[in-house]
Amino acid sequence: MRPVVIAACLLLLAPITDSWWASGSAVILDPRMVCKKNRRTKGRLAQICRNETGLLKEITRGVTLGATECAYQFRNRRWNCTTQRRSMRKILMRDTRETGFVNAITAAGVTYSITRACTAGALLECSCEKGVPKPRRGRGSTVALPSFAVPTDRWQWGGCSDNVRFGLKKSREFMDSRYRKRSDIKTMIKLHNHNAGRLAIKNNMKVECKCHGLSGSCTLRTCWLRMPTFRQVGDKLRDKFEGAAKVIANNDGDSFMPESPSIKRPGKKDIIYSEESPDFCSLNMKTGSLGTHGRQCNVSSAGTDSCDQLCCRRGYKQTTVKETENCNCQFKWCCEVICETCYVKRDIQTCL
C-alpha cells in the first residue's frame, strides 16, 4: 500500500515541480535555456551548467525571488513588474529604467539565493578561498604563506571566506559571462545594472560582532557579515531606480557617459538606462505595456498608486464589495493562527 501512496504523491508533485521550473520568472531568465544555448561553449558558465545542478536550482530560485520582489516593489505603479510573457519579454528587449531594475534585482536575487543555500549547507560546492588570489611577484622575499591543496587544511588553518563571496562570483559567472565579448551600449548597461544589483547586497552587509577575549571581554572581538534581508535589497534598488541615470555611448565605443554633461557620472551602484520608458498607460504590445485598465487604485493616496496617477487621468470606477476577512488574529508560535472572520464592506476603485 505504502509504495502506491508514495508513487501517487510523486505523480501529484511532478506537475508542480515542473511548473516551478517554468514559472513566470523563467521569462526573465530561464537558467535551463541559458544552459541549452551555451551547451557547446567552454568556460565557467558551461561548468555551472554541466555538473552543478544544485547551483542551477538555486539560480532559478534566485530569479524567482527577484521577480517576486520586483512585483512587490512595483505593486503600486503603472508598470507592476508582471511576469506575463508578452509584457516582460518586450521590457527586457528594450533598455529602459524598468529593464535596468529587472536586471539588477535578478542579479541580486541569484546572489542572495546562492549565498543563502551555502549558508544553510545545502550547496556543497561553495568555495573557501580567503583573500584575493595574489600575484606571486614580490611575495617570495617575504614570508611565504602556507599553501593548501585541500580545502580542509585551508579551513583548519585560517577559516573560510564569507559565503557571499561565492554568491557574488557565481552570479557574475552565470549572468555576465554570456556577454563578456560584446561591447555595445546595451550590453554595457546590462552588465552595469547586474553589478549594481549585486552591490546592493555586498554594500549593505551588516557587521555583527562578539567579544570573546579574556573573561569574555573585548580584548578579542570577532566580527562577521550578515546579509541584508531581500526586502532591504529591493528597497535599495528601488531607490536607485528612482534616481536612475540616462546614459549614451561614448565616442570610443566601449564606455558610456551621462546624457547631459551637467549630470554626475553614474557610480557603480547606480542603475542606468539609455531609452526613455513608455508611460505604461495603455496597452501597447510594442513596448510591452499592458496598460492600467482594470487596475485597482487608491483614492486617498497621493503617491504613484493614487487613482489620478495610476489611471492616467482617465478616471475610475467605484464599486462596493462585501468581503470576508480574517481579523483579530492571534498567532502562536509556530503554526497556529486563530482568527475571527469579519465581513467588511469596502469601496474599490478600478481604473477605466
Next chain:
Amino acid sequence: MTGTIIENLSGRKLAVLVTFLLLCQITCFLIGGLIAPTPANTQNILGTVCKDANKVKNDTSKWYYNRGKGSCEIIDLDDMHHDLSETDIVFAFQMPVPRQNQILDFSRWQQNLIGVLQMDIRYHSQMEVRPRSEVTIDARLAYRNKGDPEDSWQLYTQSIEKRHLDCEIEIKTEKYLYNCSAIPLFELGSLFHDFYLLNVRLPVDTPEMNSNIGHIQDMWLTVINQNGGFTKVWVSLKTAFFPCIIAILAWFWRRIYILERKPVLLERMLLSLGIALCVLNMPLEYFTLHFDLPFMLLLGDIRQGIFYAMLFSFWLVFAGEHMLIQNNPTQSSLKQYWKHLSAVAIGCISLFIFDMCERGVQLRNPFYSIWVTDIGTNLALTFIILAGISTGVYFLFLCYMIWQVFINISHKRQSLPTMCSVRRLHYEGIIYRFKFLMLATLLCAALTVIGFILGQVAEGQWKWDENIELEYTSAFFTGVYGMWNIYIFALLILYAPSHKHWPVAENTSDTQNLSEEIEFSRISGERTSSEISSLTSFIRKTTID
C-alpha cells in the same frame, strides 16, 4: 660590593642587548602579522527547519540534520502549516558547513567554539514582538567523529535556556523583518570532536512561554572558533619562550643563590614574576590534541590573571623599593605593601569570581550565561565594577609612587654637583638607567594600550602594499605577548646581581679620587646587605646625610 647588572653594564653592551631584544620584538609582531591568520574564524549557518515526526519529544537519541544519511524532512516556514505544532519544528544546525564538495571537519587545533544565535522575525501587526520579551530555547548539542556512521550522533549536552530578545523595527509593515540583536548561545572550551550538531526547539509548555516572540522566519547560528593556524603560531611562540624564560630564571636564581646574603624583596618579586610568566608560557595546548579538556578557556583566563596580578604587584614593589623613605632600614617585606597590593588582590579576586560564575559554570552547562537573569547581571556587574574600581585605585597608587620616586631622585640630584666626578658620573649613569627602565615599562604599557585602541578602530586587516597584507589582530596579540616576555626577560637579566666589582684600577689611576673611593666603599661597607642596587644605597646615603 655587588650591584645589579644594569649598573655595571657598559653602554655598548646595553645597546647591543636592547637592539637584540627589539629585533625579537619586531619578529614576534611580524610572525603574527604575516604568518598567522586572524585569531578567530566565523561561520554563518542558516538553520534548516526540520519536521520532528517522533511522538516522544524528549528523546535525545533522535537527531535532526540536513546532510548525510538519515537527514530530516525539511519544511518551509514561509507557508503556514496548520498540521504542525511547535513541538514538531526543529531548527537544525550542522557544523561545519561543507565547502568545495568536501565535508569539512573541526580540528583539535581550533580549540574552542562559541555559538551566537540570530533570529529573523517577521512583522505581523497582530503579533508584535514586545521589547525585552523572553525566548525559551530547548537546545541540544550532539557530536560525531570521523569514521562514525553518518547518523550516529551522540548527545554532548542539553539544556533549556531563557534569553532576552532585543528587537526593533523601523518600518512597521507586514513582511518586514525585525532587527534583532544576537543572542549568545553556547561556549565550548574544547573542540574535541569532528562534527557538531545543534538542534533548537522553541517549546510552549505554559501559555506564557514563547508567546511574545513573533513569527520566526529563520534562525541563523554564527559559530566562532579559534583558527588552527593561529593556535599553531601561538603555541610555537609559547614553546619557544618557555625554555628561554626557564633558563634565564635558573640563571637568575643561581646568581642570587651564590651570594652570601638572602634574596631581597625585589629579587623575590622578580622571581615570582618569572614563575608567573612560565605558568603563562607553558604550552598546555598540546594536551588538548589528545585529551578533552573543556576547562582550557577558564585555565587560560586564570593563567593570564595570575601573570597580570604579578606584573602589577611587581611594579608597585619596584616603585616602592626606590621610594627611599623607609622607617626601618632592615629587610623590607611584602607586609609594607599590603595596602597597595590589596587593590590588586581585590581586582583579581573579583574578576576570578566573575570568571568562575561564567566560564566555570559553563564547564557543566555550555549554554549557561550569567547575563540572562537580572540577579546574574547585577552580580556580574558588581564584580566587574569592583575590579574596575580597584584597577583605578591601583593606578592612582602607582602613579603617586612613581611621581614620588622621581621627585626623590631630582632632589638627590641637586646634591650631585658637590660630589666628585667619578662618583657623580657613576650615579648619573645609574639614575639614567633606572629612568631608562621606567621608560621601557611605560613604553610597553603605552604600546599595549595604543595597539589595542588601533585594533578597535581599524578592523582586521591592514594593507601597506599590494603584496604585503598584515593581519593586524594577530600581530597585536603575538606582539604584545612577545613584548611582555621580552620585558621580563630583560628585567631578569638587568636586575640580576652583578659579579663585577667596582672598577678600582681606573679610579686609582686618578689619585684625586682615591679618598672618594675610600669614602664610597665606607658608605657601602656600612650598609647592610639589604640593598639591591647602589642607586638605593646612594639615595639612602644622602638621606642619612
